[in-house]
Amino acid sequence: MDIILPVTLTAAAAAAIINLWLATRVGQMREATKTIHGDDGGGPLTRRMRAQLNFVENTPFVLVLIAGIELAGRGDPWLPFVAGLYMLGRLAHGMGMDAETGTKPRMIGTVITMLTLLGLAVVATLIAMGVM
Secondary structure, X not given: OOOOOHHHHXXXXXXXXXXXXXXXXXXXXXXXXXXXXOOXXXXXXXXXXXXXXHHHHHHHHHHHHHHHHHHOOOOOOOHHHHHHHHHHHHHHHHHHOOOOOOOHHHHXXXXXXXXXXXXXXXXHHHHXXXXX
16 A cells, blocks of 8 residues: 655644644643743743744744645655655744743744745745646
């Protein structure tokens, strides 16, 4: 049996696990700061909440682009590498958001996210135009 969209399926599974990890970290910080509702006004809880929200804001676009490129048959052999790199970047970003100031993991995660979105969007556009 052939699996349809194996890269997308694997990336979506990884994204679900990362989102669960980020949500768990938010819950742990809620308990530590005794904040049941809302945030803590820019403190560590807010940073963890933003790390998760930033993941949720960007990941659907990446998954849709991965699926489209994979459906078009244009992702071999590089698409799994890009999907994996994106997920690693999101882990780095999540960890980097714990600090009060900018950190290398946060910066690396941000750059990987932006380059992944841009690169996948360019490839998808070239495929749609029939250039690739």
